[in-house]
Amino acid sequence: MRLLLVEDEIDIQKFLLSSLEEAGYQVEAASDGKTAERLAIDGQFDILVVDLGLPDQDGISLILKLRQLGVRAPVLILSARRSVDDRVLGLEQGGDDYLTKPFALAELLARLRNLLKRNSPPGAEATRLRVLDLELDLLRREATRSGQILQLTPQEFVLLEYLCRNAGRVVTRSMILDRVWGMRIQPDTNVVDVHIYRLRGKVDGKGQQPLIRTLRGVGYVLKDR
Amino acid sequence: MSSRIAKPVMHSAAWRISLWATLAFACGTMLVFVFLHRFVADDIQRRSDQWLSGEVEVLGDVAERTPKDALYGRVVGEVAELAGKEVPNRRLSDSSSNDSVFFLQTGDDGALKLWVGAGSGAPNLKAIRASRIVQDQPTDLRVPGFPVPFRVASMRIDDGSFIYLGLSERDELRVLRNLGLRFFFLWLLLVLLGFGIVFFTTRRMLSHVRQITEAASRIGHSDLHARVPTNRRNDEVSHLALTLNRMLDRIESSIHQLHTITDSLAHDLRSPLTAIRGKLETSLSAAEHGEQAEPIVSAIEELDRLTDFLNKSLDVAEAKADALRLNRVPVDLDELLRVMIDLYEPSMSEGGLQISLRSGGPLTIEADEALIHRMVANLFDNELKHLPAGCTVTIHLSNEDEAASLILEDDGPGFDAEVCPHLFERRVKGKESNGHGLGLAFVDAVARAHGGGVTAGNREEGGARIAVTLPMALRRNAGSPATAAQIGR
Numbered sequence: 001m002r003l004l005l006v007e008d009e010i011d012i013q014k015f016l017l018s019s020l021e022e023a024g025y026q027v028e029a030a031s032d033g034k035t036a037e038r039l040a041i042d043g044q045f046d047i048l049v050v051d052l053g054l055p056d057q058d059g060i061s062l063i064l065k066l067r068q069l070g071v072r073a074p075v076l077i078l079s080a081r082r083s084v085d086d087r088v089l090g091l092e093q094g095g096d097d098y099l100t101k102p103f104a105l106a107e108l109l110a111r112l113r114n115l116l117k118r119n120s121p122p123g124a125e126a127t128r129l130r131v132l133d134l135e136l137d138l139l140r141r142e143a144t145r146s147g148q149i150l151q152l153t154p155q156e157f158v159l160l161e162y163l164c165r166n167a168g169r170v171v172t173r174s175m176i177l178d179r180v181w182g183m184r185i186q187p188d189t190n191v192v193d194v195h196i197y198r199l200r201g202k203v204d205g206k207g208q209q210p211l212i213r214t215l216r217g218v219g220y221v222l223k224d225r
Numbered sequence: 226m227s228s229r230i231a232k233p234v235m236h237s238a239a240w241r242i243s244l245w246a247t248l249a250f251a252c253g254t255m256l257v258f259v260f261l262h263r264f265v266a267d268d269i270q271r272r273s274d275q276w277l278s279g280e281v282e283v284l285g286d287v288a289e290r291t292p293k294d295a296l297y298g299r300v301v302g303e304v305a306e307l308a309g310k311e312v313p314n315r316r317l318s319d320s321s322s323n324d325s326v327f328f329l330q331t332g333d334d335g336a337l338k339l340w341v342g343a344g345s346g347a348p349n350l351k352a353i354r355a356s357r358i359v360q361d362q363p364t365d366l367r368v369p370g371f372p373v374p375f376r377v378a379s380m381r382i383d384d385g386s387f388i389y390l391g392l393s394e395r396d397e398l399r400v401l402r403n404l405g406l407r408f409f410f411l412w413l414l415l416v417l418l419g420f421g422i423v424f425f426t427t428r429r430m431l432s433h434v435r436q437i438t439e440a441a442s443r444i445g446h447s448d449l450h451a452r453v454p455t456n457r458r459n460d461e462v463s464h465l466a467l468t469l470n471r472m473l474d475r476i477e478s479s480i481h482q483l484h485t486i487t488d489s490l491a492h493d494l495r496s497p498l499t500a501i502r503g504k505l506e507t508s509l510s511a512a513e514h515g516e517q518a519e520p521i522v523s524a525i526e527e528l529d530r531l532t533d534f535l536n537k538s539l540d541v542a543e544a545k546a547d548a549l550r551l552n553r554v555p556v557d558l559d560e561l562l563r564v565m566i567d568l569y570e571p572s573m574s575e576g577g578l579q580i581s582l583r584s585g586g587p588l589t590i591e592a593d594e595a596l597i598h599r600m601v602a603n604l605f606d607n608e609l610k611h612l613p614a615g616c617t618v619t620i621h622l623s624n625e626d627e628a629a630s631l632i633l634e635d636d637g638p639g640f641d642a643e644v645c646p647h648l649f650e651r652r653v654k655g656k657e658s659n660g661h662g663l664g665l666a667f668v669d670a671v672a673r674a675h676g677g678g679v680t681a682g683n684r685e686e687g688g689a690r691i692a693v694t695l696p697m698a699l700r701r702n703a704g705s706p707a708t709a710a711q712i713g714r
Contacts, residue, residue, distance in 0.1 A: 009500065018507070080495035181564060190572060191569055216522040
């Protein structure tokens, strides 16, 4: 996967570059709009990460210009601005996504994966998810572990489904809040942890291998190995 | 709203101004007309007195010179009758029966000697005797049987007899009445015309003021780019419009400045925060399970709290300046609360708290969904952090007069007495609180940005009560249908 990173803050560019490369992307970085334009037209990128505050031009103008020039790759917008600009919302409706700074790396990676998946031709939607001995029937909304039916509330099922779809990858609290409850909030209490704790109580029974792992300061991961 | 539509034109300022102006105008013109009427009446009086004095002198002369024989009565009578036909202001139609003039002569004994006029003359004589008639000075005389008084001039003849010439004031009064009537109609016409002109001019002028008011109230709520309408005339109203527009320019530029400041502040703080967080995460993944992981984790958590604090502070700052930017969409509060209660319920029951919603069903308002989410999360976090186990939180959602009313009640210890008056100020928190004291200030900020408000206090039964009001929709053009209906356009 070829990724174009447009970010003028050298510190952020450096750590993003290394983290994204570690996550398996081939990254090229640009520090201003002009360089980004040149790179985007020359190279075939699968995805773009664009910071809104560039030294020579506005990130949104850059994206619109690239769209005019025929660059079709999805864009993840990084914004350090306070409010979400209407134009960003417009772009979001057009299939791109945005993330406000500061962000968790896991969230950045998740959003990139999402954008790429959205852009790839839709395959047949699976009706069953399977992670090790955990199995989810998406039609009947039923989860089983080693053949045993788990008594889950509808909300817990959605949460588990989200974890399963991201099995082996870190999901953060704000990602869970966004995807499962549909809200971008940052509670100063442990609301998400309690949900995970309850779910874990039902999924990881006595004597079974614990599947849901907490990564403190980062989020959660559903083990797939 | 309906009461405003029904508001009659009588309550408008134009009506009041016109009424007062017309009153002053009416009084003035009335005075002028009364003065004119007086002047004309005096003039008529003077002329008829002149005539009377002249005639009585002529008659006296005739009476004196005519020999007192059998023909005396006839001669003097003829002369008197002739004089009566020359009465000024006389109506021609009733020339046949002349009851407007009488001539009377009394002997030196006071008895009636000669009478020319309508009737027997006895009541006239009686009236003359009853009143004092000064010589050479016409005087008013009321005679029983005649509706209008007479003007009587008298003269003493050398033979000791008195002659009296009486002229009825009937014709004079008729002329004056006619004049008065004409003056009255003229006055009425002038007053009505004056009222009409004043009313329409003021209304026209004030309709500009109304347009300005409407435009200004629209601007206050929706966008700061719009300006009130101006016209090219150089009067007070256009000055008002220009002044308002200049003020709006200044407000817009300060708001813009505030946005620039908060944006650049946010940007300048967020960029290093992003870099720091990234580095911490990188080192965390390297440390993984080791002992070093713990301080890194807590540093990341502190950093996230700092970010949240930064966001809230800037939101509160912008909201205090009425500059919080909203992205309004239809939001069903009932649904939103149910989802949020679903999210918070496990944490609440872990803390031994109960939470319940009492709602009257779906309630959709025009609001910024993300801000409402954050506001409710703040309220719930507040309860979660401050309530001891065993308490109950009840949320009431209802539609109160075109506004959503969201009331949070608990049966906990309530707010500290010393904090109570300052609940919505930044950095105010209870002694036990470990938050950064922005919670309620943020709730207040969001409610105000939506045109609503928050009240908080302790319940009489104990526990805290926080009531948030959010208008259902932005009130655009508030009042304009009413005024349009009132003007009748």
